[in-house]
Amino acid sequence: MSILVYTENREGIFKKATFELLSYAKEMAKTLNTNVVALSIGQVENSELEKLGNYGATKVLNTQGNNLSFLDNKLFSKIVTTAVEKEGAQIIIMANNISGKALSPRVSASLKAGLVTGVVGLPSSYEPFVIKKLVFTSKAFSNVKVNSALKVLTFAQNSFGVAEPINAVAHVETFNPQINDVPVKNRLIETNRITGKLLLTDAEIVVSGGRGLKSAENFSLLEELAGVLGAATACSRPVSDEGWRPHSEHVGQTGKIIAPVLYIACGISGAIQHVGGISSSKFIVAINNDKDAPIFEIADYGIVGDFKTVLPEMIAAIKEIKAG
Amino acid sequence: MKILVCISDVPDTTTKIKFKDNNTTLDVNGIQWIINPWDELALTRALELKEASGGIIQSVTVANVGTVASEPTIRKALAVGADNAIRIDAQPKDAYYVAAQLANIVKAESYDIVLVGRDSADYNGSAVGGMLAELIDYNSLSSVSSLNIENGKIRINREIDGGTETIEAELPFLAIVQKGISKEPRIPAMRGIMMARTKPLNVVQAVAVEILTEDVSFEMPQPKGSCKKFDSENVKTLVSLLHNEAKLI
Structure with missing residues (x-):
């Protein structure tokens, strides 16, 4: 018995979210008195794989191959289920992100393992296995009981934290499962990567603009603020619908659900659909010229004022702090 | 060629969610379903x-796992333009249960393209599509x-972690779709609403499926403390609070 964690890399590098995922799994493994095995798929250097030991993986299964350069749901799921069988894993954990959401249901159905997506903490009980997740787009939590012996979980980023790294090297084992019989029916034509920008999923701080910013041009102020804070930029739905910002930046019920440490909402009124996407943020600052805007109901700090005066002052004040 | 779209009947996204029976059941009183x-x-x-x-795609079918209470939502899908509908007569239990019911439908009548939404606005499982594909x-x-x-080939764009990919896929396949797949949802016109009444809505019996997960209780998030508001003259004070007290910047 062990806990298997699918550790995803981005262009050969493991990100903080992966370390948090392992920290979370390790904590569960301690209670269950078992080990954490990481599964890596695709081209990653050995030294990078060994790093996973710092966050609790005792072993890393390393699967590399020519056809593993882009996510194929069927193929990757088959690799995961084969690893589960090989390790006798009882709990399978993935990130509640694009690839975790793509793979976990297939793995769950294949193994007849109960699936809980978007879990926000450790199980409240192991026998029976009960774990908490967000439901109704962050308006409530559900305590879900898993009846099956095998369990698949996807973990909501930033709901546990990265553990202090320990000085340990994970044992890297080459893992070549039999996947020749899985026909790949997808052909990658083109990849477009967002370059030179901090991604929403990597950011501790997110600055976000709404319709109140009035034009695409005015987002340059927001970008400047993001720059001084080392933050990622985001927006509300009307902004991406207008084409002022790309859809990839839309946070809210129909866009991305995020949980940064600090969320700064500027010119966003705080419609219930937007709030659903950001309410798990640790700390929320709202800037709005309407003192009755609903965004202030969920904000910790608020500034009532016009963004055109508030943002430059904020940028100047932060620059001063950063300059020490 | 035939397309199947799996639809779920969920509370309107602006609904204030409440629970009853000692927080074990959703209070459906007053909920608008969409x-x-x-x-x-x-x-x-x-x-x-x-x-x-140009006639290559012969039909668009919608399928729903639900009780008779979900029929207004199914009729709406027919009014929007689906050719026919299937309702698997059961209270949805969990994602695996729903996927297993839908799998039965697809096995009985092969569809070339199956479309499923990214997640449902109720239990946010993001699971039925992938489970169905596996089954x-x-x-x-x-x-x-x-x-x-395009020329008989399927081209899709999908979001990846930090970008997008263009993929060519072979039929049959199942797509789990998100925002961007179409610009605006279609609104039923009066003619569509009239026609929907006579379009076929087949009700089929559910099959027995093991229940893998259960919602045992619900909780509401802790209410936020009150917001500390500043006027635009005190931006600097706020920034220093974020720096010194909250230690966020």
């Missing part, structure tokens, strides 16, 4: 594809934000 937003976009795209196909052994693609048929 087609799950992503499923609605999927249906819209399926209809656009059919209209542009019917279909190729599946997730986070799909556009889908086109």
Whole structure:
């Protein structure tokens, strides 16, 4: 018995979210008195794989191959289920992100393992296995009981934290499962990567603009603020619908659900659909010229004022702090 | 060619959620039910594809796992333009239960394209699409934000961590779709509403499926403390609070 964690890399590098995922799994493994095995798929250097030991993986299964350069749901799921069988894993954990959401249901159905997506903490009980997740787009939590012996979980980023790294090297084992019989029916034509920008999923701080910013041009102020804070930029739905910002930046019920440490909402009124996407943020600052805007109901700090005066002052004040 | 769109009947996205029976059951009193937003976009795209196909796509079917209470939502999908509908008569238990019911439908009548919304606005499982694909052994693609048929080939765009990919896929396949798949959901016109009344809505019996997960109780998030507000003269004070007290910057 062990806990298997699918550790995803981005262009050969493991990100903080992966370390948090392992920290979370390790904590569960301690209670269950078992080990954490990481599964890596695709081209990653050995030294990078060994790093996973710092966050609790005792072993890393390393699967590399020519056809593993882009996510194929069927193929990757088959690799995961084969690893589960090989390790006798009882709990399978993935990130509640694009690839975790793509793979976990297939793995769950294949193994007849109960699936809980978007879990926000450790199980409240192991026998029976009960774990908490967000439901109704962050308006409530559900305590879900898993009846099956095998369990698949996807973990909501930033709901546990990265553990202090320990000085340990994970044992890297080459893992070549039999996947020749899985026909790949997808052909990658083109990849477009967002370059030179901090991604929403990597950011501790997110600055976000709404319709109140009035034009695409005015987002340059927001970008400047993001720059001084080392933050990622985001927006509300009307902004991406207008084409002022790309859809990839839309946070809210129909866009991305995020949980940064600090969320700064500027010119966003705080419609219930937007709030659903950001309410798990640790700390929320709202800037709005309407003192009755609903965004202030969920904000910790608020500034009532016009963004055109508030943002430059904020940028100047932060620059001063950063300059020490 | 045939398209199946799986639709879920969910509370309107502006609903204030309440629970009853000692927080074990959703209080459905006063809830307006709608087609799950992503499923609605999927249906819209399926209809656009059919209209542009010059007869190659013969039909768009919608399927729902639900009780008779979900029929108004199914009728709405028919009014929007689906040709026929299947309701699997059961209270949805969990994602695996729903996927297993849908799998039965697909196995009985092979569909070339199956479309499923990214997640449902109620239990946010993001699970039915992928489970269904596994159970019917279909190729599946997730986070799909556009889908086109060009010279008989399927081209999709999908979101990846930090970008997008263009993929060519073989039929049959299942796409789990998100925002962008169609611009705006289609609104039923009066003619569509009239026609929907006579379109076929087949009710089929559910099959027995093991329940893998159960919601045992619900909780509401802790209410936020009151917001500390500043006027625009005190931006600096706020920034120093964020720096010194909250230690966020």
